[in-house]
Amino acid sequence: MSNSTPSTVSPSLQYLPNHLLSQPFPARFRRESRRRLDKVTTTLVVTGSFPKLDSGTVNMLVVATSGTGYILGTGNATVNLSGLCYTCAGTMMIAASSANSLNQIFEISNDAKMKRTMRRPLPSGRISVPHAVAWAVIAGASGACLLASKTNMVAAGLGAANLVLYAFVYTPLKQLHPVNTWVGAVVGAIPPLLGWAAASGQISLNSMILPAALYFWQIPHFMALAHLCRSDYAAGGYKMLSLFDPTGKRTAAVALRNCFYMVPLGFIAYDWGLTSSWFCIESTLLTMAIAATAFSFYRHGTMEKARKMLHASLLFLPVFMSGLLIHRVYDDNQQPVLEVAGLSNSASGEVIQTQRRKKRAAQAPVAYSSAAPFPFLPAPSLYSP
Numbered sequence: 307m308s309n310s311t312p313s314t315v316s317p318s319l320q321y322l323p324n325h326l327l328s329q330p331f332p333a334r335f336r337r338e339s340r341r342r343l344d345k346v347t348t349t350l351v352v353t354g355s356f357p358k359l360d361s362g363t364v365n366m367l368v369v370a371t372s373g374t375g376y377i378l379g380t381g382n383a384t385v386n387l388s389g390l391c392y393t394c395a396g397t398m399m400i401a402a403s404s405a406n407s408l409n410q411i412f413e414i415s416n417d418a419k420m421k422r423t424m425r426r427p428l429p430s431g432r433i434s435v436p437h438a439v440a441w442a443v444i445a446g447a448s449g450a451c452l453l454a455s456k457t458n459m460v461a462a463g464l465g466a467a468n469l470v471l472y473a474f475v476y477t478p479l480k481q482l483h484p485v486n487t488w489v490g491a492v493v494g495a496i497p498p499l500l501g502w503a504a505a506s507g508q509i510s511l512n513s514m515i516l517p518a519a520l521y522f523w524q525i526p527h528f529m530a531l532a533h534l535c536r537s538d539y540a541a542g543g544y545k546m547l548s549l550f551d552p553t554g555k556r557t558a559a560v561a562l563r564n565c566f567y568m569v570p571l572g573f574i575a576y577d578w579g580l581t582s583s584w585f586c587i588e589s590t591l592l593t594m595a596i597a598a599t600a601f602s603f604y605r606h607g608t609m610e611k612a613r614k615m616l617h618a619s620l621l622f623l624p625v626f627m628s629g630l631l632i633h634r635v636y637d638d639n640q641q642p643v644l645e646v647a648g649l650s651n652s653a654s655g656e657v658i659q660t661q662r663r664k665k666r667a668a669q670a671p672v673a674y675s676s677a678a679p680f681p682f683l684p685a686p687s688l689y690s691p
């Protein structure tokens with residue numbers, strides 16, 4: 307076999323920089339590159355399911371967002387560890403096992419045509435459809451029952467509703483219209499809300515901050531993937547925005563716009579008493595960094611820049627969530643929001659709100675400057691005890 311550049315570049319190698327592709331590669335290096343790129347692509351791109359062929363990276367993120375939502379929703383320093391574990395386990399069963407299995411059952415023939423998914427258990431024939439259906443039903447029902455019995459009905463309802471949204475709305479929409487990415491972003495934004503509801507039994511305004519970040523974050527993340535894997539998506543019969551955008555300009559503009567939408571979130575988290583003012587700085591720096599990669603992709607429109615944006619998105623989420631957890635404001639004197647599992651108590655909610663506002667007023671004056679550049683934020687309140 308010749309060591310010169312291959313005439314037909316493997317789909318895995320097509321994302322290598324041109325200067326590398328033009329070099330003569332030893333065959334062993336080419337094979338190794340292909341193996342590694344396939345593994346990375348599979349790991350980064352694919353949502354895993356049971357039995358696991360693809361990496362569970364996305365599922366781990368889903369469970370992590372739900373756990374983060376739970377801790378934030380607890381509102382005080384002491385986190386109920388068993389509640390946290392039940393929430394993560396319930397989310398894992400509904401999302402990773404049931405939702406993903408149903409998604410892959412509906413997409414067997416599409417997955418079989420795509421390089422990154424053809425080795426999944428169903429298209430490769432390693433498990434049968436009845437086996438996968440049985441697994442999806444058992445895991446989904448058990449996950450919902452676990453959430454209902456060990457946390458509350460709000461969390462169980464959110465999990466079940468999201469399962470339906472993912473498997474029966476988002477999944478068919480992928481083959482119909484590019485709007486699927488935005489519906490998928492709603493699906494991805496629900497797990498932190500589920501976690502918050504599991505801890506507090508209610509959905510409040512400040513429970514929306516992490517879901518909002520997740521929603522906006524998914525757009526640059528999935529736009530990068532859709533651009534990088536456009537030939538694969540086309541082969542699978544999916545209608546991604548990138549397939550109708552040969553230059554990548556529109557895809558990049560959409561990604562950039564959604565990066566900017568994330569900028570106020572740190573200020574809102576602080577203003578609503580969820581985090582300390584440090585988080586404003588961290589969140590702004592983070593969102594500006596991911597926006598810079600989106601802008602660079604917008605300017606140059608290359609695979610290289612799209613890949614940079616993807617990498618930035620992969621770094622963004624864990625760092626953003628860690629920031630929220632590290633700088634979260636809690637109050638150990640607060641009354642539990644829930645007196646009865648599953649039902650909110652508006653009186654204790656009032657107490658918490660008052661305590662949080664009090665805490666906020668006691669914090670650095672940056673509270674007022676934080677709202678200044680964002681006229682759509684709630685007007686700063688001058689609390690007098």
Ligand SMILES: CC(C)=CCC/C(C)=C/CC/C(C)=C/COP(=O)(O)OP(=O)(O)O
Pocket residue numbers: 351352353364368397400401402405406409413464465466468469472477490491493494496497500
């Ligand atoms: C509680 C609950 C049910 C949570 C669901 C969480 C979940 C599965 C989020 C993933 C969001 C998403 C759009 C993934 C891409 O799927 P895809 O179909 O585009 O992936 P694929 O192309 O690899 O099949």
